[in-house]
Amino acid sequence: xxNNEHTITIDGTEIHFKAGQTIMDAALxxxxxxxxxxxxxxxxxxxxxxxxxxELNGKDVTACTTQAQPGQQIxxxxxxLNAARMAITQMLFxxxxxxxxSCEKSGNCKLQxxxxxxxxxxxxxxQFNPRREMDASHPAVLLDRSRCILCDLCVRASREIDGKNxxxxxxxxxxAHLIVNTVSGKLGDSDIAVDDVAxxxxxxxxxLIKEKGYVAPIGRRIYDQHMISDVAxxxxxxxxxxxxxx
Amino acid sequence: xxxxxxxxxxxxxxxxxxxxxxxxxMDEKLAIxxxxxEFNRSPFTDVKHCEPSDIGLIEGGVCTAENVHxxxxxxxxxxxxxxxxxxxxxxxxxxxxxxxxxxxxxEEAYLHGAGIxxxxxxxxxxxxxxxxxxxxxxxxxxxxxxxxxxxPPADAFLQLLLPLLDGKAPQMTGEKxxxx
Numbered sequence: 001x002x003n004n005e006h007t008i009t010i011d012g013t014e015i016h017f018k019a020g021q022t023i024m025d026a027a028l029x030x031x032x033x034x035x036x037x038x039x040x041x042x043x044x045x046x047x048x049x050x051x052x053x054x055e056l057n058g059k060d061v062t063a064c065t066t067q068a069q070p071g072q073q074i075x076x077x078x079x080x081l082n083a084a085r086m087a088i089t090q091m092l093f094x095x096x097x098x099x100x101x102s103c104e105k106s107g108n109c110k111l112q113x114x115x116x117x118x119x120x121x122x123x124x125x126x127q128f129n130p131r132r133e134m135d136a137s138h139p140a141v142l143l144d145r146s147r148c149i150l151c152d153l154c155v156r157a158s159r160e161i162d163g164k165n166x167x168x169x170x171x172x173x174x175x176a177h178l179i180v181n182t183v184s185g186k187l188g189d190s191d192i193a194v195d196d197v198a199x200x201x202x203x204x205x206x207x208l209i210k211e212k213g214y215v216a217p218i219g220r221r222i223y224d225q226h227m228i229s230d231v232a233x234x235x236x237x238x239x240x241x242x243x244x245x246x
Numbered sequence: 247x248x249x250x251x252x253x254x255x256x257x258x259x260x261x262x263x264x265x266x267x268x269x270x271x272m273d274e275k276l277a278i279x280x281x282x283x284e285f286n287r288s289p290f291t292d293v294k295h296c297e298p299s300d301i302g303l304i305e306g307g308v309c310t311a312e313n314v315h316x317x318x319x320x321x322x323x324x325x326x327x328x329x330x331x332x333x334x335x336x337x338x339x340x341x342x343x344x345x346x347x348x349x350x351x352x353e354e355a356y357l358h359g360a361g362i363x364x365x366x367x368x369x370x371x372x373x374x375x376x377x378x379x380x381x382x383x384x385x386x387x388x389x390x391x392x393x394x395x396x397x398p399p400a401d402a403f404l405q406l407l408l409p410l411l412d413g414k415a416p417q418m419t420g421e422k423x424x425x426x
Binding site: 093097098099100101102103106107112115116119120121122123126127129130131146218224 | 381
């Protein structure tokens with residue numbers, strides 16, 4: 001007991017954790033990469049993208065929502081889990097309109113980076129080609145729902161860090177979609193600001209800051225130069241802001 | 247390498263020929279490659295119909311009925327068929343018309359768009375029939391290998407072709423993936 005008090009084992013590597021940490025927290029602290037899109041350190045975990053599913057004592061659990069417990073035996077890098085992660089990533093691609101060559105997020109996009117990490121060479125499933133509403137009503141922030149993967153990072157960031165409540169997910173299953181909490185439903189009528197965490201945390205090209213798309217040229221962006229598994233450890237949202245302090 | 251030259255056929259369906267340009271971008275390595283390969287149907291040769299070939303490279307998605315015929319001809323004649331570039335693999339930029347009805351696209355382009363004189367939707371029987379949507383080539387025929395990128399870099403073509411010339415399966419995991 002003394003040996004495995006506050007340690008867990010991931011793919012044979014024993015790591016320490018602090019009380020209250022999730023498996024994801026502990027792994028990130030130990031610089032062990034568990035693939036994830038909807039998790040961002042500092043925000044309440046949501047467990048919706050399912051990429052971080054690991055095998056815990058023979059059972060599949062989401063690493064971002066499962067508390068680390070002494071002695072847990074966890075498998076992360078297995079052919080089966082990575083095949084499932086590949087299928088999830090491909091489904092995320094075909095469910096939205098992810099045309100990388102025409103997207104200004106290309107190179108900084110975590111969905112794309114996940115494809116690179118997993119070695120995705122095609123999207124396998126038939127394209128949905130969904131028709132979703134674009135919202136360009138805000139002078140500085142663009143919302144293109146056709147690229148939204150419903151990770152709800154913007155929803156959580158707005159509530160928990162920005163002290164606002166700009167976004168929500170409405171509908172269920174295939175009808176789930178991102179809405180703006182204003183009477184008009186338009187971003188232009190919301191109190192979102194360009195430096196809000198919610199305006200900048202989108203892992204894909206659904207929420208974009210206008211007029212900044214090509215500040216960094218294609219080829220010199222994060223995932224043009226780094227694997228997502230190498231740069232995922234230093235992320236953390238800023239501390240909670242005072243409401244209206246911007 | 248084999249004794250006879252390896253036959254390669256290439257085509258651009260709903261593409262921009264950028265992938266073909268990238269193929270040519272392998273520069274002096276083309277001279278070496280040309281000792282081992284010969285082109286069948288291809289924009290490089292102007293051969294009109296694909297004859298039995300070893301490798302077929304398909305650029306672009308499937309946008310018209312003619313694209314379907316060409317693609318099926320390639321599949322029937324090529325031992326190995328490769329989807330080259332974002333458009334062949336996903337539909338790409340031309341598939342952005344899939345978010346609209348085809349009629350709306352035609353009316354915007356030929357009837358109601360800015361600066362149009364003598365507005366009419368082209369309907370000559372010589373014109374290939376447009377499909378309702380732009381499809382990835384893998385939705386129409388079986389594809390053996392995928393070469394992502396917009397375009398795939400010249401080295402990616404080499405990494406694909408060199409093992410194939412030796413009769414080996416290409417190892418497609420080593421190179422740096424890009425979708426843009």
